[in-house]
Amino acid sequence: IIGAVASSSAASQQQKGLQSSITAQQQQQAITRGDLLPYNQQGQAANSQISGMSPFSFAPTEANLQSTPGYQFTQTQGLKAVQNSAAARGLGVSGAAQKGAANFATGLADTTYQNQFGNALQTYNTNLAKLQGQANLGENAAAQTGAFGTTTAQGIAQSYASQGQAGAAGA
Numbered sequence: 001i002i003g004a005v006a007s008s009s010a011a012s013q014q015q016k017g018l019q020s021s022i023t024a025q026q027q028q029q030a031i032t033r034g035d036l037l038p039y040n041q042q043g044q045a046a047n048s049q050i051s052g053m054s055p056f057s058f059a060p061t062e063a064n065l066q067s068t069p070g071y072q073f074t075q076t077q078g079l080k081a082v083q084n085s086a087a088a089r090g091l092g093v094s095g096a097a098q099k100g101a102a103n104f105a106t107g108l109a110d111t112t113y114q115n116q117f118g119n120a121l122q123t124y125n126t127n128l129a130k131l132q133g134q135a136n137l138g139e140n141a142a143a144q145t146g147a148f149g150t151t152t153a154q155g156i157a158q159s160y161a162s163q164g165q166a167g168a169a170g171a
Contacts (some may be wrong), residue, residue, distance in 0.1 A: 007169070014166035018159045025159070029152040036141040043138005046131045053131075056124045058117050065112050078104045 065071065082104050086097030 011166045011169055015163045018163045018166065022156050022159045025152050025155050029149060032148050033145050036145045039141035040138050040145065043135050043141065046134035046138065050128070050131050050135060053128065056121060058120045060113070060116060062109075065109065065116060068112060068116060071108070071112055075105065075108055078108060 066075075079101055082100045083097060086092060086094065086100060091097045
């Protein structure tokens, strides 16, 4: 009888210890999940923004390009230089001078377009890369939460199995 009581008491103590282990694992899982949740949510929000992004497009008007910083100044100074060069050669307002001015204006427009296209593409790619980084951060947080949850579930399952064994041993 004394041995049975002692065995039952030991089994009961072992079961209480295992229950404490289960509770501690559940608490740690909740803490870890809470710690990683903001990163997970940030990643989900970034994924939504990426999904909502329209493909890169660039369609400025002539007025948009002419309003870029420095365009008007460069155009004015460049045309003056072309006119002064033509005048110095005695061509004044000849066809050659007008052709030179037209070539300068076309070159300036082409250069401005290419620069603005490059700037717009760089901005698009920078924004996309930032969102992809946030999405990856969220993906990693979700994966860590899942991995820790799996580990916790395995630990709890093992504790329950040990509780059953302790109860059976006490019986």
